[in-house]
Amino acid sequence: MYKALVACRAGMGSSVLLKVKVDQVIKENNLDIFTEHGNLDSLIGFNGDLLITMEDLANELSDKVDYVIGIKNIIDKEEIERKLEDFLKFKNEKDK
Template structure:
């Protein structure tokens, strides 16, 4: 089971909506991913496999995690699915 953190600056609005969409995609596709939620400041303590955040925040965190996914449209389940598939292909 892979551990993923969904985060944004404050951990309230956009990342909570993104977490819901990610969990839907994970459930619908039976992905072996457990989804957590927090603020970007929690990234330093996160020991999981994947960070999922908004695309504009990727430069702020790309050196702090093993793998990061930047999402352009947090409501686009196809974008989320595609990027999770890419992650799973190299991290099985």
């Protein structure tokens, strides 16, 4: 089970909206990921596998965690699913 942090710059708000959608996608597709949400301070000491944030924030955060997903459209489940599947593929390749 992989651990993901869903975070945006200002704690409560977009990160919660994003987490609601990501959790739906995870549940519908039975993905081996669980999420927690927070703000950028939560990144300090975060020992999980994945950061999920909005695309405009993804670049500045890409060096903080092993893998960062940036979402463009918070209601686009296909985009979220595709990016989560890419992450799982990346992990599978790495663990081979």
